[in-house]
Amino acid sequence: MASAVPSAMDRPHFIGIGGAGMSGIAKILAMRGARVSGSDAKDSATAAALRSLGVTVHVGHAAEHLADDADAVVVSSAIRDDNPELAAARGRGVPVVHRSDALASLMDGFRPIAVAGTHGKTTTTSMLAVALSELGLDPSYAIGGDLSEPGTNAHHGTGEIFVAEADESDRSFHKYAPEVAIVLNVELDHHANYASLEEVFESFETFVGRIRPGGTLVVDTDHPGAAELAGRVAGREGLNVVTVGEREGADVRIARITPRGTTSEVSVVAGGTETVFTVSVPGRHYAHNAVAALAAATALGVPADDMGRALGAYTGVRRRLQLKGEAKGVQVIDSYAHHPTEIAADLEAIRGHADGGRILVVFQPHLFSRTQQLADEMGQAIALADASVVLDIYPAREDPVPGVTSALIVDAAAARGADVRAVHGMETVPEVVAGMAAPGDLVLTMGAGDVTDLGPRILARLQD
Known part of the structure; x- marks a missing residue:
């Protein structure tokens, strides 16, 4: 159970500070003069940006990361009860504040x-x-x-x-x-x-x-x-x-x-x-x-x-149809789309930009629960592409669900006549895509997980 937001969060500690929502709140507090600290599972460009504002960012989660003078601990719904920093905060009576309450106070x-x-x-x-x-x-x-x-x-x-x-x-x-x-x-x-x-x-x-x-x-x-x-x-x-x-x-x-x-x-x-x-x-x-x-x-x-x-000054958001580069006449674009409506909308938008080339999708399903409920709709959406590669499900905060795999999406797309295949292991994707792509094609990496990391690797393989 989260606590009320303290009247002043002068020394807040963020568990999972690298997340999009968490990092934004941490940045604003740092800009307002708070002494902010936090931890995340891995180092990242977001962690580097936070450090440039004077934020202390620890890699990994450990009780000792919680400073002795922390006056609040900020969490999101993704933080599990057994997190050692959360347990330490509760043991010491440090107020635990949900991300949304912290943002509301800002x-x-x-x-x-x-x-x-x-x-x-x-x-x-x-x-x-x-x-x-x-x-x-x-x-x-x-x-x-x-x-x-x-x-x-x-x-x-x-x-x-x-x-x-x-x-x-x-x-x-x-x-x-x-x-x-x-x-x-x-x-x-x-x-x-x-x-x-x-x-x-x-x-x-x-x-x-x-x-x-x-x-x-x-x-x-x-x-x-x-x-x-x-x-x-x-x-x-x-x-x-x-x-x-x-x-x-x-x-x-x-x-x-x-x-x-x-x-x-x-x-x-x-x-x-x-x-x-x-x-x-x-x-x-x-x-x-x-x-x-x-x-x-x-x-x-x-x-x-x-x-x-x-x-007109708006030029886009990272991961929203973001051009990652071009190699051998093939453009690679990244999309955060992970819900069927988003997938279909981005494919419609990019179709008008394809200039006659094919659209090749590398799709990473996000969450077992979403895939369980919307696999057929996801398959219908990616069937709008000329060819697709479907990766394993990105679990994020969820545990696996028996019988729920990306094969459900592959089967749904194939049932609609789509050229679709499953690929297990991200390390093989650049080679697979290089074998599919031809000059004039667009490669669209799609999903809310770490599929975004594949863009530079696909470009490098295309350049070989």
Whole structure:
């Protein structure tokens, strides 16, 4: 059981500090002058970035890593009860604070924008952070991924706006009290924590109920789940609902999305006024993310034209269709997509960028529970590629489930006529891909685990 957040976290210790959400909070606290320490299972570029801010980062978990004067220990839902540092904190009576409570406390005194949804949270949060920074508003932000520019996932700004990614996976977004909330979509995911889609809706309704009186909910009603949520919360006292999307009747209506190479020109109409701007990443779903960001910013008083121009400064998030390089005429692109909807959306986006070449996917399923529930849908999604390689399941925080393997996805894709094969052992993937790829092809590494590490290795093998 987590403790209440201490009135001041001057000497916090983070268990699992290298995680995307944890590292962002640690960075902001360090920027605010706290003496931060933490530990992670392995060293990383994130650990190096934290050390550059004066954070003490230990590799591995041990009771002695917890400093004698630590005044709080911050954990995420991924930290197990038998972690030695957590046990040491409880034995010494050091308050144990959940990551979401720590982030909520950081937003006190600001005008928060919280970005929620089953997909697109990191991208939309990043678009807001970059565009508001471009306008000189210097927002604080905490994002679940690193921006291409300025290359970090968190910042302590001097402005009044705080932009945060709101994670529904463990219901931690119930802790936030935003002035503006975005809900991009609502689907069943995180099966270890939600038994049904109805439970997911109830969780999002609770999140919406946390919006400050007089605040705004921005919801993309082109997505059926988000549209249903909007209907469920319509009429709540003190809540302004702003709908966005391509459908007639949306408050912020997307009039057209025009692909222009690897970018899109987007036209939106709100209150009879048209705003045209450029999104510097391909794909219809990224255009929708940008329009949601624009609507949220205008709810805080940022002029739509200014926000539209500033959104053009967004160049992407690491692992969101990130170009890793090119060798022998083959481009290698990395994607964080791990849910069937995300996989299909990224394949649709990249298809328009393939210039006639084939799309070859290297997919790593993420979590046994997700694979157990969505293997057929994952197979259907990767069948959209010209050929696919499916790796073993990345377990993250989960233990294996008997009978649940990546073969379920391979079989589902093969049943739809896909060219798909299973590969066991990441060390063999570069050789397999090199044997498949030809000049003009695109190789897309996909998944939320360590499949991202394969990009440079595939490029090196292609270059041989």
